[in-house]
Amino acid sequence: MSAADREIARQIEIICSAAEEVLPKDELVRKLERSLRTGTPLRVKQGFDPTAPDIHLGHTIGLRKLRQFQDLGHTVVLIVGDYTGMVGDPSQRNETRPRLTRDQVLRNAETYKSQFFKVLDASRTEVRENGEWFAPMRFEEIMSLAARVTVARILERDDFEARMSKGLPVSLHELFYPVMQAYDSVAIRADVELGGTEQKFNLLMGRQLQEEFGQEPQIILTLPILEGIDGVARMSKSLGNYIGVDEPPGEIYGKVMSIPDALMVKYFKYTTDLAIPEVESITGSISSGALNPRDAKARLARELVRMYHGPEAAERAEAEFTRVFRAGGLPEEIADVRVAPRGRGVWIVAAIREAGLAPSASHARRLVRQGAVEVDGRRVEDEEAEVVPAAGDSFVLRVGKRGFARIHVRS
Numbered sequence: 001m002s003a004a005d006r007e008i009a010r011q012i013e014i015i016c017s018a019a020e021e022v023l024p025k026d027e028l029v030r031k032l033e034r035s036l037r038t039g040t041p042l043r044v045k046q047g048f049d050p051t052a053p054d055i056h057l058g059h060t061i062g063l064r065k066l067r068q069f070q071d072l073g074h075t076v077v078l079i080v081g082d083y084t085g086m087v088g089d090p091s092q093r094n095e096t097r098p099r100l101t102r103d104q105v106l107r108n109a110e111t112y113k114s115q116f117f118k119v120l121d122a123s124r125t126e127v128r129e130n131g132e133w134f135a136p137m138r139f140e141e142i143m144s145l146a147a148r149v150t151v152a153r154i155l156e157r158d159d160f161e162a163r164m165s166k167g168l169p170v171s172l173h174e175l176f177y178p179v180m181q182a183y184d185s186v187a188i189r190a191d192v193e194l195g196g197t198e199q200k201f202n203l204l205m206g207r208q209l210q211e212e213f214g215q216e217p218q219i220i221l222t223l224p225i226l227e228g229i230d231g232v233a234r235m236s237k238s239l240g241n242y243i244g245v246d247e248p249p250g251e252i253y254g255k256v257m258s259i260p261d262a263l264m265v266k267y268f269k270y271t272t273d274l275a276i277p278e279v280e281s282i283t284g285s286i287s288s289g290a291l292n293p294r295d296a297k298a299r300l301a302r303e304l305v306r307m308y309h310g311p312e313a314a315e316r317a318e319a320e321f322t323r324v325f326r327a328g329g330l331p332e333e334i335a336d337v338r339v340a341p342r343g344r345g346v347w348i349v350a351a352i353r354e355a356g357l358a359p360s361a362s363h364a365r366r367l368v369r370q371g372a373v374e375v376d377g378r379r380v381e382d383e384e385a386e387v388v389p390a391a392g393d394s395f396v397l398r399v400g401k402r403g404f405a406r407i408h409v410r411s
Contacts, residue, residue, distance in 0.1 A: 050108035058235035355405035
């Protein structure tokens, strides 16, 4: 085997590792051979619609794969969907997503841009907004683009078909989404596009549209979906089951410690820098009883905090978690919140809301009913309770495992 063949084999092994599908693989080999022969890096694309602020661990599965491409010498092109984000990807949705304004999308996009480079090498990354090519389009050009795709092809999408069979609405603008994502690949002349498994239809549409425009079609690479800390639904900011890469170290550590044991291996494999043999060793030790799942989870929490905040922050987060959750202590820093009295004390629901530990009064009431609320270490189960400080003018409010505030009765 020649040196070139060995290099191609090495790149294929790295690119295909932890991927669900690589289609078509033989075309990827040919693209890599040409890249090596000509010294021209592949253009590897992934799109991100900033429909909510902040990047979470689910996003990093794709970003980490993109970093592998960078380390192999290829160019990463990130598409920030300032226009597709106003539509919202309809994949796996049972209803039409509410449209965001462009201002909302652009505000979210700023946090994305600052957080991409916690994983990627900025010097080898192009960041493009798809408004660059969609904003100047005349209606005549939009009609010409739409004419290249049939309605029957768009309606092959499982999510559209499922909604229509149930009599649920599919808005016309949603039909444009896969065409818009596909045109992004045309605009930047992508050689490879990454996406989650639910993105396969859109990625294949990119291949089709590139051929329509006389370009060599891209390779598609699908990646697994990461469940959130609830262990059920995919990680999502809107569902509240996410771990954000820019969250404080203690928050990341505490959230990791709350994930179901069954998810640990997947998190180790797809979100950390640990080599597969080491992950397999951890898995084997848990199965044999040699390693307590709680200790394995602590290792995972340390790794993730270290990756995004550094080793010292990881040590501090672990010490704080041990002190608060194992030794029954309080966090070193607790927010001080002043709440207006109701009668002699403070209404428990108002205290939770004003401390920012619940997004609404109804959510705060639900937390009380679920037994997730404590005052000075005693559970509160009456959602109409008025809490009178036992001493002085304050009490410590705890909501769930990680929510703390010192509530002062406002005079």
